[in-house]
Amino acid sequence: MTKKTLVLGASLKTNRYSNIAIHKLVTHGHEVAAVGLRKGExxxxxxxTAVNDDENIDTITLYLNPLRQQPYYDAIIYLNPRRIIFNPGTENPEFYQKLIEAKIEVEVACTLVLLSTNQY
Known part of the structure; x- marks a missing residue:
């Protein structure tokens, strides 16, 4: 069984990287949860539209710019995932420090590239 990934910043728009990432994660057999601005599938x-704080999340892959990440800081740390992937455009040194202090691995990478190169 694979470890669950939370896609934070999920979009219903098919041209968004978060949408593509959900498809690729599912295709690669990963268990996925998704949080975005609008409910959908x-x-x-x-x-x-909200983080479920009782989920067992291994990885969070971020698709939110640093300003939009701020309201999620406490919820993310509470989930205590093994790692957070900061995709291009989501880099946030302020949040890196909080995560490192909480002993959560910070990975600045692209989820799509990691999946395509079998490094996920």
Whole structure:
């Protein structure tokens, strides 16, 4: 069984990288949860509008700019994932420090590239 990934910043728009990432994660057999601005469904995954704090999340892949990440800081740290992937455009040194202090791995990378090169 694979470890669950939370796509934070999920979009219903098919041209958005978060939408593509959900499809690729599902295709690669990963269990996925998704949180975005609007409820909906992508690749059979329901997009919720709030973080479910009782989920067992291994990885969070971010698709939110640093300003939009701020309201999620506490919820993300509470989830205590093994790692957070900061995709291009989401880099946030302020948040890196908080995560490192919480002993959560910070990875500045592209989820799509990691999946395509079998490094996910």
């Amino acid at each position: 992508v690749a059979g995954i329901t997009i919720e």
